[in-house]
Amino acid sequence: MQKTTAEDLQKCREEADRYRLLAEQSTDMISRHSATSEWVYIDVNPAVxxxxxxTVDEIIGTKGYDLFHPEDADNLIKRTESVHYRRGMYTNTYRYRHKDGHYIWLETTSRTIRDDQGTPVEIICVSRDVTEREMAQRAIRRLARVVEASSDLIMFCNHESMQLTYLNESAYRTLGSEKENLVIFYLDQIFDDEIFNTLVQDALSHAAQHGTWYGSIPLKMPENHQRIAEIREVIAHRNRTENMQVEYYSxxxxxITLKRKAEEQAKRQQLEMAHMSRLLSVGEMATGLAHEINQPLAAILNYCRGSLRRLEEGSNEANLPQIAHSMQLITKQAKRAADIVKRMRSFVKRTDYQRIEFSINESCIDVVGFLNQEATDHNITFNFELDPAEPKLLADKIQIEQVLLNxxxxxxxxxxxxQQTYRPVTITTQLKNGYIYISAQDDGNGISAEGLKTLFEPFITSKSTGLGMGLAISQTIIETHGGLLWAESDGNTGTQFQFKVPVRTS
Structure with missing residues (x-):
């Protein structure tokens, strides 16, 4: 047996002192514990x-097991996900109670010291406070769960390869795939070629320069996949630790499938309401329209009777020019009656929304013609102040004329x-600043300030008949065309209804 000299003992003491100095100066908490279930503190460095x-004196002799969070106390026994084993050492991340009463996150690497017979003698631990790291990781995990559960499509795209490196569940489902069956997507695969080469490239370029892009770009859906989706936002992420170049895009x-269906349903309902409103208008005008049709019919009857009398008088050649003239008048009156019926049928016909280009001046004149009998019955004089430039409007002609009629x-x-004897109604059209302005002005008693506030609310009317839906439907029609409808009145000297519709090209 080799004899230990005093010099060897001195070296051992110096080495032990160095290790103790390192332990005492370490920012990590180094501790020794009893190899029992109570995990009693035997020794600990000042980092505690x-x-x-x-303090060191306060914690020595304390049962370390009692300071564990109840949910983490048996991590090592249960071998939870937070425990890792490598080369005889366990690393465990857990919550541990601070002296102030709150819990912090510790990451501890421990080794069990055994005697020659393999019996555990003590446990040596090196622990560090990882609260900030753990809280950040948990925040990231929470954010990842939110992203994964989001109904929005969220994708990460590599800046150089354009490969989609991540898609959340909604993105996979919308693109007609499943996350379990991994499919590699590239950005150009989910757009039509023309859209990718123009709109998408512009969006990426804008995001790279300004950080974000907002807009609306339609996605290309798989065949037989009855869904509609679009890109709303692109965010550029840069490498801030190196060259600040774009690394990837979010x-x-x-x-928007349900949104589009709801919009289409709302549009169908609006068309139905507009159609019902036209039917009600014609119903309210039925007496006047019947009288207007009766006029050409009565004229036709009179011309026919006169022609028959001349024919009964014999084949006098002198009567032939008069009979021919009567036939011309009959034809004219028949055409007049047919035009009235045609205009009425066109007005009440149920139609889809149809944008066509038409003259707003001509529509104003046509609608006034439709109201000819009603105007005569009420001693109304129509005055026209129409824009000489003959502005053209690209819109649904039937609906615009419905608003004019109302x-x-x-x-x-x-x-x-x-009690006025002179009752003018002035119709004005004007092209100005990219809009066509149309107004109908009367010199009646006007509308009070309170009346103006509720004028366009549905089911509110001052008439003894009617549902009070005409102005509400008219406002909806104009707003659907991107315009605005309003009324102005001083409450005494008349009212001016005015609407404007943007001039658009097909």
Whole structure:
């Protein structure tokens, strides 16, 4: 047996002192514990005060097991996901109670020291406070769960290869795939070629320069996949630690299938309401329309009777020019009656939304013709101040004329309680600043300030008949065309209804 000299002992003491100095100066908490279930503190370096708030003297002899969070106390026994084993050492991440009462996150690497017979003698641990790291990781995990559960489409795209390196569940589902069956997507695969080469490239370029891009770009859906989706936002992420170059893009989209269906349903309902409103208008005008049709019919009857009398008088050649003239007049009156019926049928016909280019001046004249009998019955004089430039409007002609009809009928009815003998209704059109302005003005009694506030609310009307839906439907029609409808009145000297519609090209 080799004899230990005093010099060897001195070297051992110096080496032990160096290790103790290292332990005492370490920012990590180094501790020794009993190899029992109570995990009693036998020794600990001064870092314990910075980490747990206890002094060395306070914690020695304390049962370390009692300071574990109840949910983490048996991590090592259960071999939970937070425990890792390598080369005889366990690394465990857990919550541990601070002297102040709150819990912090510790990451501890421990080794069990055994005697020659393999019996555990003590446990040596090196622990560090990883609260900030753990909280950041948990925040990231929470964010990842939110991203994964989001109904929005969220994708990460490599800046150089254009490969989509991540898609959340909604993105996979919308693109007709499943996350379990991994499919590699590239950005150009989810757009039509023309859209990718123009809109998408512009969006990426804008995001690279300014950080983000907002807009709307339609996605290309798989065949027989009855969904509609679009990209709404692109975010460029840069490498801030190196060259500040764009590393990847976050692309955020949305499945708008239900929205589109709701919009289409709303549009169908609006068309139905507009159609019902036209039917009601014609119903209210039925007496006047019948009288207007009766006039050409009565004229036709008179011309026919006169022609028959001349024919009964014999084949006098002198009567032939008169009979021929009567035939021309009959034809003219028949055409007049047919035009009235045609205009009425066109007005009440149920149609889809159809944008066509038409003259707004001609529509104003046509609608006034439709109201000819009603205007005559109420002693109304129509005045026209139409834009000489003959502006063309790209819109649904039937719906615009429906609005005109409703406003002109309101102007006629504005004189119902008036004693005026001269009752003008002035129709004005004007092209200005990219809009066509159309107005109908009367010189009746006007509308009060309170009346103006509720004028366009549905089911509110001052008429003894009617549902009070005409102006509400008219406002909806104009707003659908991107325009605005309003009324102006001083409450005494008349009212001006006015709407503007943007001039657009097909």
């Amino acid at each position: 005060e910075r980490v747990l708030g206890y 692309i955020i989209g949305r499945d 406003l002109l009928r309101n102007a006629i009815e504005a004189y119902s309680d008036s």
